[in-house]
Amino acid sequence: MHTAAAAQFGEDQEFGEVKRDLKSRHLQMIAIGGTIGTGIFLSSGGSVAAAGPLGALISYTIVGIMVFFIVTSLGEMSAYLPLPGAFTSFGTRFVDPALGFGLGAGYAFQWIITVTIEVTSAGLILQYWWPDLRMWIPALVFIVILVGITLLGVKAFGELEYWLSMIKVLTCVIFIIVGILVDAGAVGGDTIGGRNWHIEGAPIVGETARERTVNVFTTCVWAFFSFGGTELVGITAGESANPGKAVPKAIRHTFWRILLFYILSIAVIGLVIPYTDPNLLDSAGASVNEAAPMAPFTIVFKMAKLPGADHAINAVLLTAVLSAGQSSFYASTRTLMAMGREGKMPAIFGRVNSRGVPLYSLLFVTLIASVAFVADIVGTGVVFTWLVNLTGMSALLTWMSISIIHLRFRAAFKAQGRSLSELPYVAPLFPYSCYISILLALMIVFLEGYQAVTADPFNAEGVVAVFVGAPVFFLSIIIWKVYYKTKLVPLLEVDLDSGRPTILRGTSKAVETKEEEDEDGDAHLPFWKKAARKVVHFIA
Helix, strand or coil: CCHHHHHCCCCCCCCCCCCCCCCCHHHHHHHHHHHHHHHHHHHHHHHHHHHHHHHHHHHHHHHHHHHHHHHHHHHHHHCCCCCCCCHHHHHHHHHHHHHHHHHHHHHHHHHHHHHHHHHHHHHHHHCCCCCCCCCCHHHHHHHHHHHHHHHHHHHHHHHHHHHHHHHHHHHHHHHHHHHHHHHHHHCCCCCCCHHHHCCCCCCCCCCCCHHHHHHHHHHHHHHHHHHCCCCCHHHHHHCCCCHHCCCCHHHHHHHHHHHHHHHHHHHHHHHHHCCCCCEECCCCCCCCCCCCCCCHHHHHHHCCCCCCHHHHHHHHHHHHHHHHHHHHHHHHHHHHHHHCCCCCCCCHHHHHCCCCCCCCHHHHHHHHHHHHHHHHHHHHCHHHHHHHHHHHHHHHHHHHHHHHHHHHHHHHHHHCCCCHCCCCCCCCCCHHHHHHHHHHHHHHHHHHHHHHCCCCCCHHHHHHHHHCHHHHHHHHHHHHHHHHHCCCCCHHHHCEEEEEEECCCCCCCCHHHHHHHCCCCCCCCCCHHHHHHHHHHHCC
């Protein structure tokens, strides 16, 4: 293996070796854990308030379709080539090194800012119990905890994320059940039924068809943030013990996970909570109607009148913050590590310690996240708001780029006479899945911009806030391309082999099954524990 490819996979002595300690069960839970974040727990109610119960349901369905196709595209490439940098490395290899730089820089920065958002959410959640608590105190504690977890290495990350994700999965299932019981009047009080869909302004907010359409698609942006982190399964493939098996296994049930944990959750919120409820949180964590802010999950459990249920769900929200926070640290540090090894960032970012942790990348992420956090708490919040806006458009363009990269990957595969049988996982509905994802992303961008431009009264800052991420994203690509004079990689020259894991063929099904059990530590478990784990994996 040549030096560049070796560096990508942690086999170069200059950088140190990454640890492939993520097992199949870790990747399965990370696949769903990445999609269940503080967005669905905290700000999903803001989607209902902005677009109405049906409008929010449509928004989450649209984004869910886009997410599903993007994850399957990334899953196909990651299972075949499990690079630590995932799609940022794919952009370099399959399209143009300039695109790889733009994606890597935008993606790392996006997750660094997400660290600040998540630790700030911790303060918001704790204020439910202690209203006068200064938000910077728990935020600082969470930053220290997250850095400590990251320093333990990828195995600790995978194990903790496994259990935290399991808590989130079970919480969503219980929430849906409780919400249905509240709606039916079985617990909490009178039967609600479809009453909240018939109040004035529902089921889709807006006086005209144009306003209703715009509200639905602009609410897609909030839904988009709720789904943030779905692509983590591609990043973790680079540190998976058996990516050829683990990645496809984690991807296959994505559709049902999206349907269960997002579509059904937002449907229950729309049924049980009126879109005019003053306690609903918006996307920034504030009340949409200047009342005491409260997460929709907490509101529903309070309506159920189950003793201590609201406190229990608030505690679960804290675990969600911890999970999302450590995912943010993981994604940002691994992206910077990959860029350091590819020469797109200082080489020092690519170095790892004996635990496989990129220490200098971690130091950089912690420093920038802390600066953003300080700017938020000591200022008026303007700096932080602009940083969030900057990453918002960048994130949407990043996801759209994954579909474009997948089209180029398949084109190179075809041009070089490769067979699809070489792929451990084949994305369904290709190439239409990529076209649909790109079209939906463009529609969201266009209608979000349309709403900002046509706002009454016109707000120039609002227009700039919507689009500020786009020029930064494209400018970073253009600068790299002009400075280094990069070109579109010819299809026949696309490297489809360096870093490809060795696949053992001719292995019997019984041996494969035993290997999977041994890998996850199941081989010597009692029957009832094996059965319980199978049930949890089926739900998740």
